Amino acid sequence: MSVRAEELPVTAAAGDPSPPPGLVVTGRYDQGPGYGVNRPGGSASWLFTFTTGGRGLLRQGTAGTEAGAGDLVVLAPGTGHRYTVAPGAAHWRFWWTHCGTRPSWTPWLAPYAVADGLYAVPSVPAALHDRIGAAFARMLADGRGPGLDAPREPEPVAVAEGFLERELALCALEEVVLLAARGARESVAVPAGDDRVRRAEELIAADPGAPHTVRSLAESVALSPSRFAHLFTRRTGRSPMRALREARLRHAARLLEATDLTVERVAAASGFPSPYHFSRVFREHHGVPPGAYRAGERR
Template sequence: MTADGLPRTAAPADPGPPPGLVVVGHFDQPPGYGVSRPRGADSWLFTWTTGGRGELRQGAAHTRAGVGDLVVLAPGVRHDYGVEGAAPHWRFWWAHCQARPSWAAWLGPFEVGEGMYVLPPTPADAHARIEAAFGRMLTAARWTGTGTPPGPAADREQVAVAHGAAARELALCALEEVVLLTAGTARTPSPRPGVDPRVRRAQEMVAADPGAPHTVESLAAGVGLSPSRFAHLFTEQLGRSPMRALREARLHHAARLLESTDLPVERVAAASGFVSPFHFNRVFRERYGLPPGAYRSGGPMVDG
């Protein structure tokens, strides 16, 4: 399906795609274009601007989107978006889908309220790779699941719907690259005032390799503190103990492995730093509301 079959200006209460589908498109819309969904959508909406300016509202949250801005809207909240009033046009990639649970850790720091996530503009040298990832998403969504996936379309202003399981997974893999690139290159919110550099360094050590055999002693040694002083300082400044923070990082890592690999659950547990598969199953279910096997089959996105 191409944009030729769609209205240039969406009518009020334009319905969103039903849950379970992956829909992706690239539009260049003139002034007057707008979409209004009083009940929101059943799926997540991702927009990445490549030209002009857009304006998006989600409940009481509001933002303007310029070149390089990724804006994400969670389902179930009234939203409206369109060309910003003074802009000559709005050129943007967009995708409707069910977000992968592990994306919460990347998007979470950029939530501005009401389920709206606004990431700072991505650096210009990353734009080509993000554009290419969206292009692969469009190509993957057009794949029937048999034969070789089609090549890039000549007409970039298209809409593609991924119906088959293989096409959906390939499309989501491409969108995941967009999420990682935009969140990873963004200037994350400033750390809480007064956070000790040694505490931040310990956080970086855990994030770099959550499956490593970290302990309070090893982390303390890595930042030049005694174990007792390190544990007290970490807990005092971040509101949770080093071991609780480590467990959370390991659970996020395990979630990513479950989504992106076919490793047995026992190996996912070991690769994420959990010695006991039984313990891993219990804490994973406590965190995500599903046992690892059921989570791999597809569950709702949860906040990190």
């Protein structure tokens, strides 16, 4: 159930840090009233939560959603968020994962966008709950290293740091996202495609380094900026500026891989206002700075 965000009770310290995007950190919590986390500056990584009991309340920016058993809620990085046991609930039991995402997941989540960077996949069929729980449990076990016997009393949190552990964990999380999104599809009106949004996406893809703005993109498809932003976000699950930033980061990564352009020139060719800004955003997204990415130190 989607709701307007409200001030949430917070017990964690403001600015509670989140894991870097290069890691896959998974946990299973059962928290009582008063539990909450507040990150005013947002997270460096994506956060996936799947509720198995009780209720939670999650806020991203100015919007929020309440999560009950069988609900998958995803928070994108870069926007302030809070989450807590829902008011009046006796507890909140949930799986959670902090990590980077795979590009294929965004279209699966897009129909469930509540606001920019907040996705709420409701009422996943009960028949899928055990399978989704098993996928999270594999992530928890593989964080200790594939092939190791699970402990008798598994740790509540596991960090997948090595390449193999991270890839196994992401494969399991991909199963969670796909099962949840497809399983809940019948309960959500999936928005139809809009040629105007598609044309704007094509403009961004054709020249991500161009000085695009919401206004310039809206004018190119004969829409007002507010109407364009609403349609674009509803259709893709991302705001136009988030989509543009992701396109610029992909373009920059290709330039780093395929050319010997300096970081400064890659930044300019990809539409970033300064090398410093580019390096900061690139590192937040890829987990390593541009120079290390070019050298093959990728996460």
